[in-house]
Amino acid sequence: MPTVTLNKTVFEELVGKTLPLDELKDRISMLGTDLEGIEGDEIEVEIFPNRPDLLSEQGFARAFSSFIGVKTGLRKYDVKKSGETVIVDASVKEVRPYTVCAIVRDMQFDDEKIREIIQVQEKLHTTFCRNRKKSAIGIYPLDKITLPIHFKALPPNEITFQPLESDKEMSGMEILQDHPKGKDFASLLEGKSKWAIFTDVNNEILSLTPIINSHKTGKVNESTKDVFIEFSGFDLTHLKVGLNILTTVFADMGGKIESMDVVYENETITTPNLEPTKKKLDLAYVNKMLGLELSEQEAVELLAKMGFGYENGNVLIPAYRNDILHQADFVEDIAIAYGYENFEEEIPNVATIGKEAPLEIFSRKIREILIGLQLLETKNYHLITKEELNERMNDETDVIPLQNALGEHNHLRNAILPSLLKTLSLNQHHEYPQNLFEIGRTFRPGDSETGVLETEKLAMVTCHATTDFTQMRQLFGSLMQSLGLHVTVKECDHPSYIRGRVGNVYVNDTKIGIIGEMSPSVLENWGLVVPVVAMELNLEMLFELCS
Amino acid sequence: MNMHDLIAKLHPLEREVIPHLALQTLHEITKSAGMKDIEVIRAFQWLENKNVLSIITEKVTLISLDKNGKLYKEHGLPEKIFLSVLSNEFKGLNVITKKSKLSREEVNACIGLLKRQNAIETQKGEFLEVKITKEGTTLLEQTSPEESFLQQDFPINENDVDKSVLKTLSKRKDIIKLEERKNISITLTELGEQLIKEDLGGPVVNRLTSRMLKDGSWKDATFRAYDVEINVPSINRGKTHFVNQAVEYIKRIWLDMGFHEMTGNYVHSAFWDLDVLFVPQDHPAREMQDTYYLHGKAKLPSFWQDIKAVHETGGDTGSTGWGGSYSKDEASKVMLRTHTTVLSAETIRKLKKEDLPAKFFAVNKVFRNEALDWKHLFEFYQVEGIVVDPNANLKHLKGYLTQFYRKMGYSKVRMRPAHFPYTEPSLEVDVYHPVKKQWIELGGAGIFRPEVVKPLLGFDCPVLAWGQGMGRIISEYWKINDIRDLYRNDVKQMREMKQYMR
Known part of the structure; x- marks a missing residue:
């Protein structure tokens, strides 16, 4: 957001009053601008985009002078x-x-x-x-x-x-x-x-x-x-x-x-036409939104502190303000003049019932189970590179690119497993076994409002010198037992895994994921020299099967 | 520690090794105690910790016999064997070779060697013929330096042998080999000297076994006392990621206050992320450098024309709108959500009058197009909340947020005027940091503009809203300075990290 640098001497002359430094700082903040700093004779202030009229010494001083009560009300310009x-x-x-x-x-x-x-x-x-x-x-x-x-x-x-x-x-x-x-x-x-x-x-x-x-x-x-x-x-x-x-x-x-x-x-x-425009003040609305009981006179005084005039129930809006679209904008200006610090905190005595999202509850339970199996949870970014999703995984599935990413992470992940392998590859200097899991969002092209389908998935890896299919199958078995589900594994072929050591996972007749020993060529792609066994599941399907 | 305690806490391996400590070298002690090297070394280390002895490690080169060396030690050197089958008469080489049982190669080597020592004479006949000389006979009777060298007990320290003989033997094939070895020995401390004179008593029990419990033999057993003050290696437990620990807590606060959790997509149209929130279509935040855009165009919901009207003229909201002309093309851009406020918008759209008052929250990820550095992440958490209540007002907003931050450990909360296109009044929320003694800016809040609420809900109603950051609070809790450490997934860091204790 833009900042303006004000000459303190010029500013104070325009305002018509010199405030002690602390008070000056405080008032600038409470006017609805952000004080960046005061150094010597220079005051640096950040101006919000709804108030372009404050982008000068003159405009800022005009508003400030009203706000602190020196020259209030509508300014007349001939x-x-x-x-x-x-x-x-x-x-x-x-x-x-x-x-x-x-x-x-x-x-x-x-x-x-x-x-x-x-x-x-x-x-x-x-x-x-x-x-x-x-x-x-x-x-x-x-x-x-x-x-x-x-x-x-x-x-x-x-x-x-x-x-x-x-x-x-x-x-x-x-x-x-x-x-x-x-x-x-x-x-x-x-x-x-x-x-x-x-x-x-x-x-x-x-x-x-x-x-x-x-x-x-x-x-x-x-x-x-x-x-x-x-x-x-x-x-x-x-x-x-x-x-x-x-x-x-x-x-x-x-x-x-x-x-x-x-x-x-x-x-x-x-x-130019510098005549003010008129807008009716809805005082009841203002009072309702602010929880106040201002009289018309009080409201008019507060409006004057924000540089507005008032005439027969109408607010006179200065010709240099373009941010009064609705009564709501009077609400804010009156609140600023009243002082945000003067509003008392209040929690209404209204009962509503808290409710956690069902899939979130399910994810939390899954976490508890996996922690019991001594797995460590990781949390990776949803953005990753295409090379990590495709080439390193020996996989050619379509992935979704971003148009304009500033960093190298310029694709949305379609699976969690690449994130876990990345984590393993960056942790090779730490103690093994490294048995990890992650629950998170994945993305693939599909028929939706945006052309993107999003799915929550769960992936697990075991990584140490003697890990094998059996170990992962046991961990997985334990998870499924905890969920009260009976699963079957049917051998399949997948380029990321060793042939004959990989299978699709089914509950009833629904395919919910894959389990297998990572292919040595994938491990080599990631620079890993310790065996890895992995599995990845569609968490949303699993949730549906459980409920 | 007194001598009695010292003895009581001795490990069985220590007990075994102590009577042999006077021998000083690892080699001798191992041999004498009949233990394995590794056992003795472990006992040494424990005893060193107890100040009984100090371990001296020196690197030495050890000589041992290679394949031929071992053979020659047993059967004699080939040149001696060769000499022993010769006589004063010339004999044909084939006869000599056969009799000596030496290989052709060895025979050739012997001839060269012995000729240089004048121990044999040769003449050429049909075959080469050889006879022993006087010097040869003397040589045969004497024990050579090489022979005495081989007769020693190997391995031997390189420093303890005749260097010149070593040199000659080294040149010959597969007789000796050299290896670097650590030579471990010990010297006893004063305490150690005393300890080896003590009576260590009878055998002690190291581990209580099931068998002992069954047959009652534990009754007569003396249990070795452990050093319970010693550190032990750590073990790794399974745990949730620390950021999720904090997320769980924050969710709990809102649930306790009667809020309903919102979830939804990360990928949205600009229409949902920005337009329904009355963010003008030429707002600087929509520029490419702040927002991640995807390829393609999104489908817009049927009420998009209502939003168009609100932007252009205010529609039926009583507002003037932003003016200008609203672009459907701009609205159809696909992007990663820049705030969880998009979830609030979706939620309000689904609400009916009879659902009110209603309160919702989300603690979830949002995206900002940034290159990663120590204080910038391209995805981070936002703590979102809305209160849709016909009777809500600004004081309530202050109430909810103050309550939340109190539970997060900050007792003083301040609100300052701010600006967001979708709230009016808008405010910035600061909490007071009691240690740093300064205000920390944590996020925005406000009351949704009628231009936002009316088209979504169908009627105007106060909606209190906030979108707070939590990165700073989390980093603060775990004393993280580089914000990338939140998602570095360093296994060691995660294993050692303390649990979130709120």
């Missing part, structure tokens, strides 16, 4: 109409259909403010904008641009400009191939016949979105006073919230927000 336009060309429809834009004036940029702006832009890009896949942000010095702005899409070979961090003009293709940012995000434009750009009235390219701004018109510095801001992407509602989050940060830095008219083929929209 938006002046600039009357300036952004003209959206029909060519973007297929490529990048939407943009929303704003102008912010009277900014006083210095190194610190530029750092803050870069941070919020970068944090929004990675989280809210889903690594620019969903949307992207552009910020430009207004004095380098001649309005109005055009948003259009061109074939890549018609795009040439000098991008940021480059000392020469580059073609669109060159940017994607050679420019560091171009390389990072090239995949987002893959296969598109046209790319979206912003230009000014003189056809000067401002940026190739979502990749990079122009060096000439897209670089904010200390002399910049007014900025042009655009958010572009695929989902208009999402873009509007994004722009609101960003412009309110500028406003909290002292800027004055002006709206722009974004002219689409069939309609013109004016952005």
Whole structure:
């Protein structure tokens, strides 16, 4: 999850109060953010993805100041109409259909403010904008641009400009191939016949979105006073919230927000709109979910601590919040304002009857029996390699691969026995006999919702110098006797076992497993130099036979 | 220990060997006591532990006679036999060979050897002819150094023989052989010197036998006293894997609190694992690097369109939904479950109004696409629980979890705000570690969103939910630092591990 680094001095000034360190730490945690650490003048905070409005000093301080009761309630942001336009060309429809834009004036940029702006832009890009896949942000010095702005899409070979961090003009293709940012995000434009750009009235390219701004018109510095801001992407509602989050940060830095008219083929929209939205508060629901008896007044005070306003039974939701989908979201914010630490623990006096899963009970009984037979239980991963399932077992059964495993374990096991042989091969320096068992899940392709069938199985091995078929047959016999089942073994052929020393195991007429002495070639495959006798059973079938 | 106790605790083998200890070497003592080497050595070791003697082990090279050596010792050296059948007259070699009963090879060797010593003269006739010289006659009468060498009692320490003779004999075929051997001897301590003068008394009984009990002979027997303070080798019992011991206990806690166990598949569609839990389809956690995907597409249950509506517009849940458009393709991806919360979703789907209130739990494996290292596993346990109760609230959630952690040995539980797409409120659960004096983060919890509950259950109802990790608690209990040790299946580690005692 993303973290933001806050400058403590800036933060405290914005909050309007300095708290002792311990209290600061505690309050940050209890606001619904995770404090990573405070070092010198830097506070590092982890922000949950439902609150992109906290990804800046300004946004975080705004919420924090309300939370600790300094400046509570809805913040009002003035938006002046600039009357300036952004003209959206029909060519973007297929490529990048939407943009929303704003102008912010009277900014006083210095190194610190530029750092803050870069941070919020970068944090929004990675989280809210889903690594620019969903949307992207552009910020430009207004004095380098001649309005109005055009948003259009061109074939890549018609795009040439000098991008940021480059000392020469580059073609669109060159940017994607050679420019560091171009390389990072090239995949987002893959296969598109046209790319979206912003230009000014003189056809000067401002940026190739979502990749990079122009060096000439897209670089904010200390002399910049007014900025042009655009958010572009695929989902208009999402873009509007994004722009609101960003412009309110500028406003909290002292800027004055002006709206722009974004002219689409069939309609013109004016952005940003920082008027709060309204949603009715269902106080009974809130009280029921929290086990509280808050009065309306108390609830309104708690909402104010979370930055909400209230008017005639309606909650006024700040324009930069996009996480209020349902009453349930008021429940959480009221709970946070109330303080999670202030909820008393309570166990209701309601009787329900505990019940263990029947197969789990059965597995537990099997474990008890096998422990009585002095077997040691192992617990291996369900993921293993194909080589271990097939080649080493002299077995060619189809096994299920994973698409994208990071580690070497990239198949689902279809049997437990390979896991046990692996365990034996890794334990050769320890004392023998090593008689082991494992109960666990196995997987095979089959007809189901997912195309995978899952079965609980039991496997046992005996491994020492003088072990033989008889020993395993005795252990198995004892297990079956304990379960009150009569079994028969019928000789069979299996490439993992020695011929003439392997058989299928039947209860009545149901085949439930296999027993036999492991073939020396399998032992050699595992690097084992001590004989092994094995058996593997379908635990679920056995369970059914017992019940 | 006084002399009386010492004598009382002597093992029969010790008793047997003690009268012969003055002989000092293993060889002598074994011979004199008429015991086996291994018995005497064991007795030495026990007596050394009792400070009766110290064992001295030195490596020596021992000489013993080989095949020919043994033969020559009995019948004489071939050159002597050869000389004894010669006379002052030249005799044909065939006659000599026949008379001496030596092999052709030996005869040739003798001629070479004896000629160098001027003991014989040869001349060439039709055959080679040989006669004895004066030096030869003298040689025949004297006992040669080689002959006296062979007459010794073997094996002999290499250091105790004439080196030059040893060298000549070593060059000849199969006469002697050398072997490395440990020479064991003992020196008696002061206590030992005293002990061998003591009267050890009559025979003692080592093991009480059935026969003694039947015929009553135990009545006159003196039982050897054991050294009961001594350590004995450990034995290996069968046991459950230690992680399962802890799992059993955790399950027991929830069962005791009236929870019903949930089980289910490890492989699921993204629909069940994520979509029904209202995880947005573009949520970062769904990216390839966090989740194991399988090939193929899953079939979706018939109510998938309800879930689509909830994601896009909120459906009939009173929510606005996430907006955007819901992809059936994304929902059909097949994956290893990322949380046991998928079991809770399946369970809620099957519930009816008359089943409520109902409580469920699972303690089972979930998967996260990670490369293994000391603090990351790609499969691990999650402790899952839901309370589906029309009257449930946040205080109850705190109550259930506090009760659980109290039984796990943590008396202080704290809850902090957190975020999960499927719960609102969401909270992070910390327990206070009394020794480390810090809060440990153990997992998430919350109340399921109406967007989750309503489509599954058919109506909205508070559902308290949690998914807690247990790896840290287990590792803590067994003092495991490298989390891979939980599933290393090291036979020695598992055998020696203490039982989970909760």
